[in-house]
Amino acid sequence: MSNRGFIERPRYTCALGGAIATVSALPKAVPILHAPPGCASNFTWTQAGGSGLQVGGYCGGLSMPGSNVQEREVVFGGTERLEEEIQNMFEVMQGDLYVVITSCVTEVIGDDVGSVVRPLQEQGIPIFFAETGGFRGNSYQGYDLVLQSLFKDFVKKTDKKQPRAVNVWGITPFIDVFWRGNIAEVRRLLEKLGLTVNSFFTVDDSVDKIRESGSAALNIVVSEVFGQGAAQVAEELHGIPYLSATLPIGPAATSTFLRQVGEALNLDDALVEEVIQYETKRYYSVVEPLADCFNDIDLQRYAVIVGDSNYAVGLTRFLADDLGWLPEVVGITDILDEDQQDHIGSLLRQLGSGLSPEVVFHTDGSVIADAARTHWRKQQPVAGKYENPLNPAFVIGSALERELAKDLGAGHLSVSFPVANRAVLGRGYAGYNGGLTLIEDLISTIIIGR
């Protein structure tokens, strides 16, 4: 957390907001909020503003049932209100899965939500709860807490593991604005390795398959920060080992990712290499027609990258090692402890291209922007009448980096939350296909005035 007593324009919402985003992305799931009336609309508007125009889903936005606790419940407790709410809810709402999630208020007053939900579970109703009060952390923690509860209270325990079945998570719905495309690409590639994939949040997933996810041989967490708690819970309770890997963007990182998976599952090396070769060749055969214009228009850029740990690392690797750009400053806006910072920092010092950008860990965009401006000023030694500034430049960050890009005279693309100025549906940046899409988006931004 920021040591300054505040976080500037937090690039996430609280644990409850992350929990809602997560549950509303599960197949036909109904989130039930045990919260005061305004939390849901706060998150609805947050997504409308920051998630590339994606709000809700099957039961999101203001359709979510909620106990709407008031002063009376704060004084006398809110479990009765919650009980009444849930009983009546079954008459109105239709879902394949129901998840009760709690708020700051109902946790501070000490409501025992388990006492309401457990009797319903015993009746065989597909319902569980997660304690996701906002003070427990940010969206990413809320995501993790829901998945932890899911593995604790919903996923069936089994000793029979399917050697080629895996679960995938770590790409957080709505806060990773490109979640649908990213998950789909990771899933596609894992299936090419011959794996059966449960990815929780796609149209190819279902509540039944999620319930059977305890039979997986490996959990793959596509993040080295998000979703780690759930991986530990699944390991302890279901005996499933896990692999954590940063979001792979482009051929270099994706090939490494596939090799990591192959190794963890003892897959046939030849098969893994065959997939990697095929996909890499295909990637470059698509890039090939760009060769003339990429070089003629001079599309190489100095870059500032600002984002959460998944995107900051993934984008920097792609720019440095695949696209041949020059990352100068990387800002990571997650709330991280020292160990996590060291780890993420070390990933950014292992770029295949040998480049070593300045790395700034701070929750506040204005602090990162100041560091970038200073970096840009320092790098402009004047040799007589000749200047050697860091341009042309490009800023890949969130919509909040538009002011920095303007100051640097740089191009700009919103990728990390908030993405206020783009409509995002199915596109993603993960994998080989994601690398191609990212090239399109970066270069389209640069040449828009052509």
Added chain:
Amino acid sequence: MSYFELKEPPRREDRLSACIAHGAALGEVAGRGLRCCQPGNERSFTQNSICLLLPALGTMNSIPNSVVLLHGGLGCGSSSHCGNAAVRGGNNQRWGVVKDGRWLSTGLTESDVISGGETKLAQAIIEADRRYRPAVIFIVASCVPGIIGDDVESVVEQTQPEVVAKLLPVHCEGFKTKIWATSYDAIYHSIGRNLLTDKKKSEETQEKTGITVNLMNVSSMGRVDELELERLLNELGISVNVFPVFADPDNMQRMTEADLSISTCPTHDDYILSHLKEKYQVPYIIKHMPIGIDNTGKWLLDIADFFGLTEQARALIAREEADLAAALEPLKPMFKGKKAFTSAGEFRALSTSILLAELGFEIVGIRAFHHDEFAEVEYEKLVKLVGKELPLNIANCQPFEEANLLRKLKPDIFLGHMNGNSTAAKLGISTHVIYNSGLHYIGYKGAYELARRLYRQLKNPRFNVNLSQYAALPYQESWYEQNPFKYIKMAGGDNQ
């Protein structure tokens, strides 16, 4: 004692006996005062809603040279990511500069909840003052400080001498009220206590000639709507100062120096208007909303009558109405016989319904976020226009009641508040948004522009029609057979 001497404003449930849960025919509410529907009404099944923090942020984030410091959980105020689009657009329309709003969160953690957040808040205020050098810092109390007992007022009092910015505490504890219109009182309460002073009028203003009025805007009004009202008032020789959205904090004091304050939305600003009258002798008019053709005329006439400009106003209105009628003529055949349903803040839903009736739509249902005494006048107008049988639903959102009503009433077009149109959309109904601060809604220009947009929506409704073939609403089929108001618990007994 004036409310403004209290630390916090009262809830509207208490101050205005406002209510949020009711289902009835229009005639049962019109002309009945507040006897029809009581603040004790509740729902035994509810969907989620809005809290007062959200509309409050719409105003606070707009204030130039301000910082909004949210004291609470990390998520409170993240809706600013959406409101920021209006802040950027509003700044650009007024001053030609695109600028992001500045909001901060103290992000209370588990240990803050146990040991209290006052020290952290004080530290945050000092750091925000130093880093951003703003004119004002809104210190916004959300739910958690309200429960753990942080004394935000004391922190502000102790910290004020250490900072340059003026500190404005605003109480937005969401669990304290279901009437989010209380947020307007919360903001005005802080403006009234901290930015309006007793100092004498400046010499410049004492010497001024001509008429100057306070035009009270709302965050759902864009600059285009303000310009329409300024245009009409200027035609009558009246100068206009606009408060409070996007108003310079250093100029708020001028609110106390006007000849008259004019409300543009009676749900919005009775609290400050009474205060300006009691303390600064600024009279006010709060009656009509300038949405709709007849309503705009009534709104203008009330102001003109006050200043003895009635004849000029009548002439202006006649000219405007004639021009508008001619312009609307080619659009009206599209609207004839089409059924319309509106859902929004009470006054806005009612006045928009009146406008739709003027355009030739058949009004088949209305939903209002709450009910209070100020809307009486609008109910009376509506009953005269559309009769008493129309279904009326007082609901703080609750899309399940809406879905039920829409399936029964089958309107051709639905007009809903922002983030309130997807239910109708998934049922295949054409929709249009009430509350998009880039669009015209107000005055004669607003009537025409709304008609133009409705014409466009009705001309090709395919987006929603296609969506409805594949997107399911999350309700049991049996729910649609039920009374839409089944879960409203009337203070005097159930509504089965």
